[in-house]
Structures are given as C-alpha cells and as structure tokens.
Amino acid sequence: MPLIKICGITSWNDAKAAVDAGADMLGFVCDENSERLILPDVFYEISSRLPARIICVGAFAGHTHPQWRLASAELFARFHQIQYYDDAIWPEVIRENWDMRRKVKAFHLTGDKDLRTIAAFNGLVQNFLLNVHAPAPAGHPHPESYGWSLAREVHQFGKRIYLAGGLTPETVRAAVVNVRPYAVDVTVGVEASPGVKDPAKMAAFVRAVRGEK
Numbered sequence: 001m002p003l004i005k006i007c008g009i010t011s012w013n014d015a016k017a018a019v020d021a022g023a024d025m026l027g028f029v030c031d032e033n034s035e036r037l038i039l040p041d042v043f044y045e046i047s048s049r050l051p052a053r054i055i056c057v058g059a060f061a062g063h064t065h066p067q068w069r070l071a072s073a074e075l076f077a078r079f080h081q082i083q084y085y086d087d088a089i090w091p092e093v094i095r096e097n098w099d100m101r102r103k104v105k106a107f108h109l110t111g112d113k114d115l116r117t118i119a120a121f122n123g124l125v126q127n128f129l130l131n132v133h134a135p136a137p138a139g140h141p142h143p144e145s146y147g148w149s150l151a152r153e154v155h156q157f158g159k160r161i162y163l164a165g166g167l168t169p170e171t172v173r174a175a176v177v178n179v180r181p182y183a184v185d186v187t188v189g190v191e192a193s194p195g196v197k198d199p200a201k202m203a204a205f206v207r208a209v210r211g212e213k
C-alpha cells in the first residue's frame with residue numbers, strides 16, 4: 001500500500017481532518033505565490049500538535065517566502081522531508097545541511113524527454129516526485145494511462161516514487177495499480193476551494209488508495 005501525502009495544508013482544522021482520514025504525510029507549501037502558502041509560525045503550531053507518526057514535508061517551488069528564507073534550522077528540522085522543483089529558491093540552511101535521504105526531487109513529467117532529465121538526478125537524491133501531466137500522442141491505444149506508463153519507467157532508477165498530478169478519489173486507485181508508487185500525493189483533488197481541504201474528499205481518497213468502497 002503506498003503512503004498517502006496530502007499537500008497544501010494551511011490550517012490545523014485541515015491537518016486534523018487529513019490525519020483523521022488516514023494520511024501518512026502532510027505537505028506544507030513555502031512558495032510565496034501559492035494559494036496554499038503556509039507561514040512559519042502557523043506551521044510550527046500545526047507541527048507541534050501532530051501525532052508522531054505523521055511525516056511533515058516542506059514543498060518548495062519558485063519564490064520561497066521571505067519568512068521561510070530566514071527561518072531557523074530548528075524550524076526546518078520539523079520537516080522530515082523537503083520536496084523541491086529546480087526553480088526553488090533555497091533557504092541557506094537547507095542548501096548546507098540537508099541529507100539527501102530527506103530530499104524529494106520533484107519533476108514535471110510531460111513526455112519521454114523528461115525521463116532523460118530525471119536520469120541526470122539519479123545519484124543526487126533517493127526520492128523522486130513525479131508530477132504527471134502527459135498528454136498521450138495522437139492515436140495512443142491507452143491515452144488515459146499514458147502518463148502513468150511513463151511514470152512506471154522511472155522505476156528503472158530504483159528510487160522511491162511519489163506520484164502526483166491531478167489525482168482525485170476517482171482516479172487514484174487506477175494510478176496506484178498502474179504505477180505502484182511508494183507514495184501518492186494530492187492537493188487540488190481533495191480541496192473544497194484553493195487552500196481549503198474537503199474532509200469527505202480526503203476520506204474518499206484514502207479509501208480509494210486502499211481499494212475500499
């Protein structure tokens with residue numbers, strides 16, 4: 001069974017609902033342009049109240065909020081993992097101190113060419129997050145699962161694969177069966193509105209991952 005990461009948590013109510021639904025990992029977005037930005041003091045408060053089993057992931061892409069750029073090593077230590085796209089502006093404290101086993105390199109997987117980019121990171125991190133949004137070539141026999149078949153090819157690198165990209169309670173079971181990821185990662189598919197989670201959608205997502213009705 002893959003681990004379940006619910007990303008874009010912005011409040012204690014949403015964090016609690018995600019935990020109650022059965023999430024294993026919670027993602028906290030540090031990008032100042034995201035509708036799901038969380039500030040350090042709110043993250044501190046939420047992370048202080050979470051059960052010990054929950055893995056906290058800091059999500060970095062683009063313009064890291066100034067408060068996060070200046071945040072202390074002690075606060076960053078509350079992130080069990082850091083997930084990052086190449087365009088992320090790194091806080092100094094992460095650049096210098098982070099263990100590769102706790103880094104999750106995120107990629108947009110849009111086609112075959114991205115597999116070569118991913119190969120170049122093979123020796124650098126142990127976890128790959130694949131944000132799959134790959135339109136199938138014209139006439140492809142299985143357009144609905146083309147992106148997942150690309151994601152499956154990434155297993156050749158022997159990394160932990162975190163599968164993301166438009167997953168919903170309706171699609172996640174097929175994604176799990178197709179790709180067999182280490183973890184699934186969802187944001188928009190379990191939201192009521194941008195930055196606000198829907199408890200019923202989170203519960204349905206978890207049931208679907210587990211293959212329950």
Ligand SMILES: O=C(O)c1ccccc1N[C@@H]1O[C@H](COP(=O)(O)O)[C@@H](O)[C@H]1O
Binds near residue numbers: 029164187
């Ligand atoms: O969702 C954001 O705003 C965000 C901002 C910065 C880094 C990561 C972010 N979210 C990640 O987006 C993918 C796909 O999520 P979705 O389910 O397709 O909405 C996922 O990895 C999130 O962690």
